[in-house]
Amino acid sequence: RHGKPVMAALSYEQFESLAETLDLLEDGGLMADLRESMTQADRGERVSLADVRARLSR
Numbered sequence: 001r002h003g004k005p006v007m008a009a010l011s012y013e014q015f016e017s018l019a020e021t022l023d024l025l026e027d028g029g030l031m032a033d034l035r036e037s038m039t040q041a042d043r044g045e046r047v048s049l050a051d052v053r054a055r056l057s058r
Contacts, residue, residue: 024030
């Protein structure tokens, strides 16, 4: 209408994925943890895959 789209069609799988992404983005604690982990990675604070596997197998 008036040169602007009024509807978008997407598969149900795409809709579910989008809804799940929005749910994750609304989780303030999760987003704070994600931002912190990205900051740590930028500072070079990384853990090797071998260390992760070792920690998980405890």
